[in-house]
Amino acid sequence: xxxxxxxxRMEMNDQVDNKEIYISGAPACPGIVIGNxxxxxxxxxxxxxxxxxxxxxxxxxxxxxxxLDIAEEELRALSDNTDLKASxxxxxxxxxxxxxxxxxxxxxxxxxxxxxxxxxxxxxIFRNYLQVIRRNHRDEFQNKSVDISDIRDRLLxxxxxxxxxxxEGTILVARELSPREIISFSNRDIKGLITDRGGATxxxxxxxxxxxxxxxxxxxxxxxVINSGDEVVLDGRNxxxxxxxxxxxxxxxxxxxxxxSKKKADFESLCQxxxxxxxxxxxxLQANIEFAEELSIAxxxxxxxxxxxxxxxxxxxxxxxxxxxxxxxxYASILELTAPHQVTIRLxxxxxxxxxxxxxxxxxxxxxxxxxxxxxEQPKLLKNQLRAIYKTSGDFIGRIRILVPMISTxxxxxxxxxxxxxxxxxxxxxxxxxxxxxxLGLMVEVxxxxxxxxxxxxxxxxxxxxxxxxxxxxxxxxxxxxRISNLYDQRHPAIWQLINGVAEAGKRNEAPVSVCGxxxxxxxxxxxxxxxxxxxxxxxxxxxxxVKQLLRENSYADMQQLAGKVLQAETLDDINNIFxxxxxx
Amino acid sequence: MIKKKVTIVNDAGLHAxxxxxxxxxxxxxxxxxxxxxxGYKVNGKSIxxxxxxxxxxxxxxxxxxxxxxxxxxTEAITELIDDGFGEVxxxxxx
Numbered sequence: 001x002x003x004x005x006x007x008x009r010m011e012m013n014d015q016v017d018n019k020e021i022y023i024s025g026a027p028a029c030p031g032i033v034i035g036n037x038x039x040x041x042x043x044x045x046x047x048x049x050x051x052x053x054x055x056x057x058x059x060x061x062x063x064x065x066x067x068l069d070i071a072e073e074e075l076r077a078l079s080d081n082t083d084l085k086a087s088x089x090x091x092x093x094x095x096x097x098x099x100x101x102x103x104x105x106x107x108x109x110x111x112x113x114x115x116x117x118x119x120x121x122x123x124x125i126f127r128n129y130l131q132v133i134r135r136n137h138r139d140e141f142q143n144k145s146v147d148i149s150d151i152r153d154r155l156l157x158x159x160x161x162x163x164x165x166x167x168e169g170t171i172l173v174a175r176e177l178s179p180r181e182i183i184s185f186s187n188r189d190i191k192g193l194i195t196d197r198g199g200a201t202x203x204x205x206x207x208x209x210x211x212x213x214x215x216x217x218x219x220x221x222x223x224x225v226i227n228s229g230d231e232v233v234l235d236g237r238n239x240x241x242x243x244x245x246x247x248x249x250x251x252x253x254x255x256x257x258x259x260x261s262k263k264k265a266d267f268e269s270l271c272q273x274x275x276x277x278x279x280x281x282x283x284x285l286q287a288n289i290e291f292a293e294e295l296s297i298a299x300x301x302x303x304x305x306x307x308x309x310x311x312x313x314x315x316x317x318x319x320x321x322x323x324x325x326x327x328x329x330x331y332a333s334i335l336e337l338t339a340p341h342q343v344t345i346r347l348x349x350x351x352x353x354x355x356x357x358x359x360x361x362x363x364x365x366x367x368x369x370x371x372x373x374x375x376x377e378q379p380k381l382l383k384n385q386l387r388a389i390y391k392t393s394g395d396f397i398g399r400i401r402i403l404v405p406m407i408s409t410x411x412x413x414x415x416x417x418x419x420x421x422x423x424x425x426x427x428x429x430x431x432x433x434x435x436x437x438x439x440l441g442l443m444v445e446v447x448x449x450x451x452x453x454x455x456x457x458x459x460x461x462x463x464x465x466x467x468x469x470x471x472x473x474x475x476x477x478x479x480x481x482x483r484i485s486n487l488y489d490q491r492h493p494a495i496w497q498l499i500n501g502v503a504e505a506g507k508r509n510e511a512p513v514s515v516c517g518x519x520x521x522x523x524x525x526x527x528x529x530x531x532x533x534x535x536x537x538x539x540x541x542x543x544x545x546x547v548k549q550l551l552r553e554n555s556y557a558d559m560q561q562l563a564g565k566v567l568q569a570e571t572l573d574d575i576n577n578i579f580x581x582x583x584x585x
Numbered sequence: 586m587i588k589k590k591v592t593i594v595n596d597a598g599l600h601a602x603x604x605x606x607x608x609x610x611x612x613x614x615x616x617x618x619x620x621x622x623x624g625y626k627v628n629g630k631s632i633x634x635x636x637x638x639x640x641x642x643x644x645x646x647x648x649x650x651x652x653x654x655x656x657x658x659t660e661a662i663t664e665l666i667d668d669g670f671g672e673v674x675x676x677x678x679x
Binding site for chain 1: 601602604608609612630631632634636639671
């Protein structure tokens, strides 16, 4: 029947010749897919309002316990599938609800004493609980009541033996998806995900990435425009969705997919090969990450540790991150998953706008109170983070490095070192095991630091060049301003000159230099960085294979020659010419 | 039967995770376990019941335990609550 309907719709599509529609959202997991869609809705089955006969009571009670068993089994399967702390907590709470003895008694009572059918009994008992919980709790608990209604809905679906309308092998379109829902798709062969709501850094998006399902989120009207069974193209690289693609559009994407799948196969064998240039010079590729889930891709692509662990969103998204033990658990989980490599933890890097309201808004936040400037004036926040890092270090001696954002004066380093000294002393006097030799590194993102790199290198154990902000500050271009975004290019000759200065200063002062900005994820720029003597690059793990490929295909001697030419270049056009000549050589 | 008063000390109160921990611990004992607060009485082995309490930091609960292992149960449960369910916030200032 369903197939017939689909067939008829396809016929109609051909006749009416639907116009191609482009929808754009935020790219959440790269990859291109073409396929038919399933519209995913959270099903709330119709609840029966009849009464059951006395001899049906037994049967309905039995159905209730059966549904509890099935739901619990599903949740246990999910929890085996995730290392995610937050998901495990959620799953444990939902399992505890299924095992709640009082819930069992009440539902049984409702069925046997009031002759209610099982679905209506479950519905009304949960309604009672939710009413009391919502009345007694402050607003923030509302989130949890969503998890309670989620498990109720699942029970009702099981009782009605209702499967969601997901067809295997389709692209799912939904208003929004909970992390639990996405994890539950893992064995359903879902080709892609499109949601109306959500951002690329939402928890759901991160889980989609860790499962490697091409995903576009925040595609506002996707559920209104797309019908079940429509053909769509989903491009998870740039967040584009094409509904009713024209023949030529489909062909274009089909050839892209063919290219990509060939690349992907090549990547997997490539990643097993050693990190060496064609003439045998070794290099190190690391991952920039923010969440433990991102390590599944990083590990698949054989990243050698984490060159940049961002700590902002965990701080901002989770109130209980103020709790040192939770921070320790987070750092430890990253270190466990990256053994035996190093993890570079960047101290909390946000602006004051995250703490204060609009009235304190700065005119130029990027030139304002942020990074280390803010941390030194928020000693509690800074000390908490340092305590957590040092507490973690005892179990992972020699594997942690600390990276300081937005350094612009030597005085800031002195102050920070004093505070680190205090924290170490406190922990040692409390008898806590710590790594006493954690290297302290500086982000090179302010041009004055790059220009005085010798001075800063003497005060640091290592330097990490953040090309994103360095470019923005050097070229005086706000990268978020669309009118001037054409002026923003990390390959600018001035940036290469600064990077070269930092690389040389690092060598003179025995401070290793690495790059963690976007420039490192551009394969040819990566070769040029290598040519300047920077052999450690950190990037979004997704691009790691393409960088590795180009580095392996070329010789270190050629890269040095390339770097020499780039340093002679006068304009951005010169650089682009040098690069395209080098690539086609 | 034992009755005992305890105070919630962790900042976030008896929210979902602590409630799950409390119920899990209580369920290991045979004794019946009830919690009294603000005139409510809930089954301490029922997570939904415990969550309806909305006990915040500073709330004084009265535990009621009745059964063969009531003493061990009281001790274990009191310890969990006094420890803030392992969630007591440290003060990093000094």
